[in-house]
Amino acid sequence: MTDFDIVLENAYKTYPDGTRAVIDFNAEIERGEFVSMLGPSGCGKTTTLRMMAGLEEVTEGRIFIRGKDVTDLPPSQRDTSMMFQSFALFPHRTVFQNVEFSLKMKGMEPDSRAHRVWEMLEMVGLHDFASRRPGELSGGQQQRVALARALISRPTVLLLDEPLGALDFNLRQTMMVELKRIQRELGITFVMVTHSQQEAMSMADKVVVMSDSVVQQIGTSREVHEHPETKFVAEFIGNNNLFQGIVKSRSGTMVFVESLGELFYVKVPSHIQHVPVGKTVWFSVRADLMHTGDHPDMANRVEGSYIATEFLGTLETDVFELAPGQYVHVEQHRHLSDSVRKMGEREFICWSAEAGVLLRDSIRPEDILGPAAA
Ligand SMILES: Nc1ncnc2c1ncn2[C@@H]1O[C@H](COP(=O)(O)OP(=O)(O)OP(=O)(O)O)[C@@H](O)[C@H]1O
Ligand SMILES: [Mg+2]
The missing domain is CATH 2.40.50.140 (Nucleic acid-binding proteins)
Structure with missing residues (x-):
């Protein structure tokens, strides 16, 4: 099990009002993989991601990260980082300060902190924007700040909930390539939620297709495209x-x-x-x-x-x-x-x-x- 970054074993989520958002979710995500979770609105994608992050309690089943059972651990002890669709940047802080924030909280020395931040800004192409505030950036640039902020703590796994949803079509195409490049360079496992087939298919090593709270099929883009296993997948893809x-x-x-x-x-x-x-x-x-x-x-x-x-x-x-x-x-x-x-x-x-x-x-x-x- 240690070869996997994330394992979900018979994971269920039932909300207090009785909504069964996730039913018997099983998946094994390998180290350094780019995984897309694809499915229509309300099928349970965000809930699954939040369970991985520890932001949502698992009703039944277990979650392992790097072989360790994290089912009952809080988010801070899971070595995951989450990037949301609404970036929630600090508006009054500069790009540099936004990215630096979590390292500061951890009590890292200013010199090492600065080194790490510059390195990360370089990686996401924001070196020249370090002293700007979020309001002085374009949508795509703000999104890069959010990405840099999520990656600065060097998590084992980055969880992304519709990270490109707020961007217009052209920018989304550019950012798709950028995200993939950054993921490759850092070798970090990415789990990205999307309801865009094109996004899921073009970026992911592995696609998890969900509908109605259950996993329909897990496979490479090619596998789910060429060999659909269920009626839903056959209708939804290709x-x-x-x-x-x-x-x-x-x-x-x-x-x-x-x-x-x-x-x-x-x-x-x-x-x-x-x-x-x-x-x-x-x-x-x-x-x-x-x-x-x-x-x-x-x-x-x-x-x-x-x-x-x-x-x-x-x-x-x-x-x-x-x-x-x-x-x-x-x-x-x-x-x-x-x-x-x-x-x-x-x-x-x-x-x-x-x-x-x-x-x-x-x-x-x-x-x-x-x-x-x-
Ligand atoms: N806090 C909650 N309490 C009760 N039901 C919830 C709660 N959060 C989500 N749900 C329900 O659980 C189901 C799955 O929701 P979830 O947010 O995981 O879907 P999703 O696949 O991310 O959809 P979208 O693509 O629209 O973001 C939906 O029926 C939703 O209404
Ligand atoms: Mg969602």
Whole structure:
């Protein structure tokens, strides 16, 4: 357990009014990792972060930092630092004094203090602004002061709650790169809460996707994007097509699922142990793995009516209706020679046997392996 900077073990938070904000949260965060917690408003991200920081009591479960059980320790004894969306800088103190504050509280000598502060101001690019007050800085500069202030005590873990939320789009792009650079240079573990997919996906080594107080999936950006494990993740991230159907039979790592009157090959991912025949399940097919036209080499085929096309550069997403209210998105490269489709035109849509992946939503928890079983 000592290789991990933070471990949450079956962590629950129920507020006094009965709100279950976090349910059975399990995660292992490695040293020096940049982790993003992503999910819609109210799903429990801030609550989880505050439990890590010690600002919120854990109702049930344990939290470890660097192998030490900190569940019952106050924030000051946890070696974490938190950066909030509202920076809460001291308005009457200079940038230098704002950053210096916590070292002063700790009773560090003025010389060593100054050395540390200058080093940090250099790191965040605020060397020339040391004597300004927060009101004389831009939003991005104020945000750097807040970051410097959170990092000056050299915490094991920096917890960031929507740190870029208050910034406009361009500044956010710049700060994303800056945050990542600083994190790399210092080698400190960052846990950042965001509801921006782009932020989470571009910065993090690992993404924790949450919804409705539970962890839906933990993985690299690529993993959650390419291999969604639940219906929520498949709908929330990327461009996926969802199907509901009944398991007809199983053969090795594949199941045959009946949906829309057709039989489809669906892959069973390795974390799902057992799928009973006759069970109603969900599966997902990425839009970029679907193809229009007749493809004899592809195991799955369905017919649909053309509805519309969305263009994005050289890619297009074609929308087809398979049955009333059931649409699929087919993402493919655009060929200039392609004839223009007419609304309502019938066309085949094909995908390979492996492209359809079983989701674990309707699978019994005891048939799911590992932390995903939450
Ligand atoms: N002090 C509290 N007392 C009761 N319920 C609370 C309290 N704080 C938060 N909640 C509730 O707990 C749930 C999770 O809240 P939380 O702040 O963790 O969500 P979040 O994912 O950070 O959302 P957002 O993206 O909007 O910041 C919400 O339903 C919220 O209303
Ligand atoms: Mg929040």
